[in-house]
Amino acid sequence: MSATPRIDLASVTRLTELADYIVPFTIRVMCDLAVADHLVDGPLPVDVLARRVGAHPGALTRGLRALAGRGIFTEVEPEVFGLTPLAEPLRSDHPFSVRECFPLMPPDIYSWARLTHSLRTGETAFGHVHGGAHYYDHFAKHPYECVRFEKSAESVNPFVLRTVLPVLDLAAARTLVDVGAGHGTFVAGLLARHPRLRATLVDLPHVVAEAPAVLERAGVADRCETRGGSFFDPLPAGADVYLLKTIIHDWPDDKAARILRNVRAAARPDSRVVIIESVSRFGNHDDTGKVMDVKALALFGGRTRTEDEFRGLLGEAGFQLLRVTPTSSMSVLEAVPAPVTDGHVGAATGGGRPAAGVPAAPTPAGRTA
Template sequence: MSATPRIDLASVTRLTELADYIVPFTIRVMCDLAVADHLVEGPLPVDVLARRIGADPAALTRGLRALAGRGIFTEVEPEVFGLTPLAEPLRSDHPFSVRECFPLMPPDIYSWARLTHSLRTGETAFGHVHGGTRYYDHFADHPYECVRFERSAESVNPFVLRTVAPALDLAAARTMVDVGSGHGTFAAGLLVRHPELRATLLDLPHVVAEAPQVLAHAGVADRCEIRGASFFDPLPAGADVYLLKTIIHDWPDERAAAILRNVRTAARPDSRLVIIESVSRYGNHDDTGKVMDVKALALFGGRTRTEQEFRALLDDAGFRLLRVTPTSSMSVLEAVPAVPVPENGPTAGSPAVAAAGRSV
């Protein structure tokens, strides 16, 4: 006989909030319309705000009221809206702005609508929806979506940098290769903090094309070299540090190991590998990495790994894991070469090398 369910209205309310996608979608539209940027000087009547952003006043009122009820924006008087602390990070000029973090990208949305396929089969919903196309291969033919994705990924870097920089010991390093660097905002932040450091940014050509302006804005362009290439191709050799920030979780074990072997081939015996990733742990604690693990399942085909799984991947690639340092955002994993390059490492003609590589 089944147990009688508890009557807990608070749980029902909380579950309804967590399952709702109306509020998340509305937040993303407000980001697209740059609503918070137009409220920096103070509250505005909705008709004025709508005129400035190119929206319908009545429709905009409905969206803003829905968010104001959740503490995002505030209706200070009828049809006059302003910012709240929760809305402030939606400003473009906020030090930890998340405005670019929440793009509404139809290819992603169609994939999430087929998440059931991923949970039933273990395959990506993205590939299922888009005829077997891999996530990052899609961007090569859709430059606008590629830029939006990269800006989304880069937008969290100021926060991640602030949290992980204290755990990164780069004082003795003089050269660094950022493998899968994106537009270079994370590397630029490290270079600002370490004036003696020089860096090579490596990512696909259509991705690093955006890097020069990022580096110039940070004032570190003279200490950077930019290379447009896949991280399945041979990497720049002999650097003090090889950085892999949020790369490994995008890939299944075989390809993740191929990336690490590529780094091992390029590394000196005294080089250091730094991996910045979420590390999965057993238990019921709230962890962004657990949520991102579902994203990796649905879109990329990778996964969030445990410390033991990282250790096994690194051992297979010829690295020895030294330490794992958790931070409030991600963990910093440090490894050093341990054995000669594995004889079965990736070769120029292997499928792994031929595949395109990207970061998230």
């Protein structure tokens, strides 16, 4: 006979909060409407706020009240709303703004509604819903959604930069290739920190086309060039450092290894590879990487990997993993090419000395299979 369930109303309440999607969807709509931006100078009556954001006053009141009950926004007087500390990061001008982090995109939402398919089969819900299409191939054909996705992915870069810069040593590097660079916000931060560094950004043409404006605003455009193409094709050769930030987790092992082999073909014997990713660990601790692993399953077909799995993947591509440094956001993995002896890749004996040199210009890389 099974044990009698323990009466624990706090657990029921907590599960209800965790399983609810009303609040997350409402937050995302408030981001789309830029509600927080209009409350920067203080609380506003909802009819004024509704006119400014293009919303129905009564409906906006209901949404804001639901969020105010969770500490996001505050109703200071009847139908007068203002910001709270939890709402501040929803402002576009916040140093760590997450406003673009939460887009409501129908292709994603339809996929999450079929997550059961992924858990039963191990296949992507996205492919199941969208006729077998890979996530990035789909968005390449839908420019508006692609821009929203890229802005979402890049919105976390200021926070990630803040956490990884203290452990990412680029002082001796002069050239860097950012593989799958998006719009370039991350590498712009690296260039601002390292004034002698030059970079090449590599991503699909429709993605990297947005980078020049980002680099210009950051004041680093004179030290950065962009290349459009797929990272399954040859990469710019001869750089001191090859950076892959949140790229490998999007792909299954065969394609992840293919990307790394392309990096290995472009790298010098003394080049360094820097991978910024979540690293999976056993246990019950709260870990963003574990949550992102489910996203990779449902949407991309990749996964979050353990340190040993990264070591094996890198070894297959001809690299030796030197170190893994955890931070409060992601981990920084550093690897170097394993030496080649008699035409075979051997066990690496140590790191290489970064050397100067400008990357050559073979076909660049991006995010398509």
